[in-house]
Amino acid sequence: MSVHVRTEHRVPMGSPMKAFASTCPYVDGWSVHVQCPHLTPSAVIDAFFSASPAWVDTLIVMRNAVVKRLGLKATTEKPRTGARAWQTGDRIGAFRVFDIRDSDVVLGEDDRHLDFRTSLHWHAETGGVRLYVNNAVTPHNLAGRCYLALVTPLHRHIVPLMTRRMSIVLAANHADGV
Numbered sequence: 001m002s003v004h005v006r007t008e009h010r011v012p013m014g015s016p017m018k019a020f021a022s023t024c025p026y027v028d029g030w031s032v033h034v035q036c037p038h039l040t041p042s043a044v045i046d047a048f049f050s051a052s053p054a055w056v057d058t059l060i061v062m063r064n065a066v067v068k069r070l071g072l073k074a075t076t077e078k079p080r081t082g083a084r085a086w087q088t089g090d091r092i093g094a095f096r097v098f099d100i101r102d103s104d105v106v107l108g109e110d111d112r113h114l115d116f117r118t119s120l121h122w123h124a125e126t127g128g129v130r131l132y133v134n135n136a137v138t139p140h141n142l143a144g145r146c147y148l149a150l151v152t153p154l155h156r157h158i159v160p161l162m163t164r165r166m167s168i169v170l171a172a173n174h175a176d177g178v
Contacts, residue, residue, distance in 0.1 A: 005032045005160045005167075011134045016099045017106045017119035021136035026148060029134035030160045032167040034122070036174030039129050041100050043170060044120045045086050048107075048133075049093070051165035056158055114144035131170070133163045 008029035011021045021027045052060075090097045092107070098117065099106040108117035114137055121132040135155070139145045 005030050005164050007160075008132055008134065011119060011136070012121050012123075012132050014123075015104050015106075015119050015121045015132075015134070016101065017104075017117050017121075017134060017136060020106075020117050021119075021134065024136040024138045026137040026139075026152070027134065028156070028159065029132060030163045031130055031132045032163050033125065033127070034129045034131050034167045035171040036128055038124070039103075039122050039131070039170060041102070041105050042086050043173065044122065044131070044166070045092065045097075045105055045107075047166040047169040047173070048118075048120055048162070050169055051162040053161065053165070056162075059154070112143075113141060113147055114139040128171075131163070131167065133159060133166070135159065 008031045011018045011027065011029065086092070086097055086100060086105075088097050088100050094109060095107040095118075096109055097105065098108055103123060104119060104121045106117055106119050108115065116135065116137045119132070119134040119136075121134070122129045124130075137148055139148050
């Protein structure tokens with residue numbers, strides 16, 4: 001299956017993350033066509049957390065070991081997904097669900113060094129659904145700015161890869177009747 005991921009420079013209209021992103025110095029985004037007629041918030045959340053390649057999971061474990069020593073938030077648990085209707089306020093691994101709507105989910109966290117949000121937004125288009133993955137970050141101090149500078153190059157490779165993998169997972173789940 002050929003999946004093309006597009007770079008998106010703005011948070012889509014109608015996303016509840018638009019206001020948060022408008023004040024952030026770092027905003028990125030990608031979109032992909034998903035071959036299924038509709039998506040649910042829980043299916044998109046589950047696809048997001050299952051789309052991470054093993055090597056990215058290893059990087060997260062290493063990141064958590066370092067930031068924990070610096071007194072920042074870290075989690076050692078892998079996010080548990082599947083067969084659950086997620087709600088605003090739920091925690092999924094290191095992420096909190098900030099907002100959940102029929103066609104948009106905002107995940108993220110607030111910490112001493114920075115606040116971040118990830119928006120998973122979708123709408124119908126010919127032959128399926130267009131899924132947008134947008135990220136917005138506000139660093140609070142030098143540690144936040146250094147962290148952002150360090151992870152941005154990796155982030156620009158990881159998120160398009162995860163966006164592509166989400167599309168494949170969601171289409172496969174739809175084909176399997178999940």
